[in-house]
Every structure is written in structure tokens, then in C-alpha cells.
Amino acid sequence: MPQKGEEIAIMHTSMGDISIRFFPEAAPKAVENFKTHAKDGYYDGLTFHRVINDFMIQGGDPNGDGTGGDSIWGEPFEDEFSDTLFNIRGSLSMANSGPDTNGSQFFINQAPASAFSGWDFYKQYWAQYKAALDQAGEEYKEQFGAQYGSAFDTDKLTEEIEKLYEENGGNPNLDGAYSPVDRGHTVFGQVFDGMDVVDAIAGVEVDSQSNKPLEDVVINSIEIVAYEG
Numbered sequence: 001m002p003q004k005g006e007e008i009a010i011m012h013t014s015m016g017d018i019s020i021r022f023f024p025e026a027a028p029k030a031v032e033n034f035k036t037h038a039k040d041g042y043y044d045g046l047t048f049h050r051v052i053n054d055f056m057i058q059g060g061d062p063n064g065d066g067t068g069g070d071s072i073w074g075e076p077f078e079d080e081f082s083d084t085l086f087n088i089r090g091s092l093s094m095a096n097s098g099p100d101t102n103g104s105q106f107f108i109n110q111a112p113a114s115a116f117s118g119w120d121f122y123k124q125y126w127a128q129y130k131a132a133l134d135q136a137g138e139e140y141k142e143q144f145g146a147q148y149g150s151a152f153d154t155d156k157l158t159e160e161i162e163k164l165y166e167e168n169g170g171n172p173n174l175d176g177a178y179s180p181v182d183r184g185h186t187v188f189g190q191v192f193d194g195m196d197v198v199d200a201i202a203g204v205e206v207d208s209q210s211n212k213p214l215e216d217v218v219i220n221s222i223e224i225v226a227y228e229g
Contacts, residue, residue, distance in 0.1 A: 005226050005227065007226060008021050008192075008224070008225060008227045009022070009225075010225060011194075012220045012222070013048075013197065015217055016194060016197035017194050018194035018195075021192055023190070026085050027080040027186050031188050033102070034188065035224050043060060044219065045219070045220070046218070047059060047213070047216045048201055048213065049061055049212050051202055051211055051213055051217070052206075053203055055111055056111070057108050057201050057217075058107035060104045060105040062104070065210070066105070068103075076101045076102055078100040079096070079176055079184070079185075081175075082177055086161070086165070086170060087109050087175055088109065088168045088169065089109055089111055090192075091170065092107075092189030093106065094106055099145075099183060102186065108191060110198050110202045111170055111171055113169040116165055116166065119157070119165075119166075122151075122152050122173070123154045125151055126153060141180075142181070149183065150173060150174075150183040152172040153178050175187075204217060
């Protein structure tokens with residue numbers, strides 16, 4: 001939970017409110033970008049344009065289709081991966097189209113513990129991925145990541161991280177600090193109230209091709225306020 005007086009976000013959506021705390025020490029640019037956009041009304045009236053149940057809900061694109069959105073600096077900004085922040089259920093992360101391409105889009109990880117694939121799955125996948133990456137060679141790491149995506153390097157797995165995902169759920173394959181090809185998504189916040197709203201949004205009917213809700217789920221506004229406790 002946030003501390004009293006800490007700056008938080010209250011996201012008012014057409015399906016209810018979602019309260020979020022921030023991690024400015026780990027991801028200062030992502031936090032500044034989101035807060036400034038929120039205060040300026042950039043997100044007002046935008047939709048959650050990509051919704052995948054047991055995975056995540058994504059918004060923040062003025063185009064409404066995943067192709068748009070600028071940072072407050074008018075150009076993409078760099079990833080801010082942290083080995084102490086994870087894409088667990090409820091975490092707020094930057095959406096991107098590759099390394100250091102952060103703009104305005106974000107997503108909330110929704111995958112519950114019941115949907116977690118289990119570490120045996122991730123360990124097996126990492127073994128296959130590592131063998132293929134070793135064969136490709138270090139000089140092709142960037143191209144390899146672009147073609148095959150990323151994997152969680154389970155050689156770096158600790159009991160604490162195992163427990164974190166097993167108890168909370170989430171998407172460890174998105175954790176950039178544990179990616180062997182420097183690909184992932186910056187975590188910069190965490191939902192502390194309103195996960196029932198996130199789950200409700202994740203459960204709406206969507207287009208089978210685009211994963212866009214058949215009926216718009218709207219971000220009416222995002223307030224940046226001091227947490228009152």
C-alpha cells in the first residue's frame with residue numbers, strides 16, 4: 001500500500017475506478033510520462049483497445065488500435081528495467097513495439113495465480129530458448145530477440161521470485177531485467193485497489209482478431225492525487 005501523502009493515480013473508467021501507486025525511484029521517466037499525460041488530460045476519453053483475459057488490459061493510444069501515442073517528450077524513451085519490480089498481477093507497465101520505444105501506451109497485468117503456467121514450463125522454455133540463442137551467437141542477439149521474442153532467464157530465478165508469481169500470478173516473460181535479449185516491459189506502478197474492475201474489463205467480449213472490446217471500455221479521466229490513507 002502507498003504511504004500517506006504519496007502521489008497516486010485514480011483511473012476513472014466506464015466500468016469503475018482503479019487506484020495505482022507508482023515506483024518513481026525505479027522508473028522515473030515512465031512515472032513522469034504517465035503522470036504528466038494524466039494531468040494534461042491526454043488519456044481522457046481513450047479506450048482499452050486490447051484486452052486479453054488471464055493476461056492483461058492495454059490502453060493509452062489516441063488512435064485506439066495500438067499504433068499511436070507519443071511520450072511527453074515527443075519521441076520514444078528508453079526502457080527502465082528493474083530486477084526488483086515484476087510483471088505480477090496488478091502491475092502497471094509500459095507497452096512498446098521493441099527496445100526503447102516507450103510512448104503513451106500502458107497495460108495492467110491481469111493474469112491470476114490460477115492461470116500461471118508454473119515454473120516448470122518457464123524452465124523448459126528457457127532451456128530450449130537458451131540452446132537456440134547460443135547457436136545463433138552473441139552478435140545476433142538483437143535480431144534473435146526481434147524474431148522470437150524474449151524468455152525469462154530461469155538461471156536467475158530465486159525462491160522469492162518463484163513465490164511472488166506463484167502466489168500472485170502475472171507474466172514473468174515480460175520482465176526485461178531477466179531477459180537474455182534485453183526485451184521486456186518497464187514496470188512503473190501497481191494497482192492497490194480496483195482489481196475487481198481490472199478483472200471485469202478483462203472479461204468483456206472482444207473481437208477475436210484484434211482483441212478489441214466489442215463495446216468501448218473508456219478511460220474517462222485519471223486523477224493524480226495525494227493518498228489519504
